[in-house]
Amino acid sequence: METTEKKKKEYQKAVKVLSPNSHIIKNCIWAFFSGGTICLIGHILRKIFESLNYSEDKTALLVNLILIGSSALLTGLGLYSKMGKKCGAGTVVPITGFANSMVSPSIEYKTQGFILGLGAKMFTVAGPVLVYGITTSVVVGIIHYFVMG
C-alpha cells in the first residue's frame, strides 16, 4: 500500500513538473476571454444608458444592478459555479464574481438560520473586501487631505 501511495505521489510530482505552464496558459486564455466578455457586456450596457442620457453615476449604478442581478440569477441556478470551473479568475475578478461570493454562501447557509447562517456567511468574502477596501480609502483620503489640502 505504502509503495503505491509513494508511486502515486511521485507520479503527481512528475505531472506537476511537466505540465504547469501549458495548464497556466490554458487557464489564462479562458480567464482573458471570459473576463473580457463580462467587461464587454458591462461596456455595452454603459453605452446604452449613456445614450439614454443618464448621468455618469446613475449609469454606473444601473450597470452594476444588471451585472449583479444576472450574477445572482446564474448563481442561484448553479450555472455560475459551472462557468467558474472553466473560466477561473475570469469569473472571480469582475463584480459578478464579487456578487457570486455573496450570493452563493447566502443560499448555501440559509438552512443554518437567517441571522448567523445567511446574514453572517454572506460576508465571508465580501467582509474582508470591505474591511480592507474601506481602510485603504480612508488612508487615501487622509493622505490626499495633507498632500493636496
Added chain:
Amino acid sequence: MNLMEYLRAFITGGIICVIGQILIDKTKLTSARILVLFVVSGCILGGLGVYKYIYDFGGAGATVPLTGFGYLLSKGVIEEVDKVGFLGAFTGGLKSAAGGVTIAVIFSLLAAIIFKPKEKN
C-alpha cells in the same frame, strides 16, 4: 459607433482577469485574497492617480473588475475630502460604494429566499 472602444474594454478587462489567474495558479492565493488584493490595489492606484488612465482607456473594462471597485472608493474619498475637508476621508469611500454594496446585499438575500441549496456531488 466606435468599435475600438469596445475592443479596449474587452482587452483591459481580460488582462486584469489574467493577472488574477496568474496569481491563482502561481501563488495558490484563494479567490478571497485575490479579491481583497484587487480592491486594495485599485484603491491605491486610484489614489495615486494612475487608475484614471486605465479607466480612460478601458471604460467598463476598468470598472467591472474589482480593481474598479477600489478605484470607485478612492475617487469617492478624494471628491469628499475636496468638498468637506478632513472628515470626508471617513465618509467618501463608502458613500461612493453604497449603491453597489446595497444592490449585492439585496440580491443575495432575494436569491437565498428564492433558490434552494444545491446538493453536493
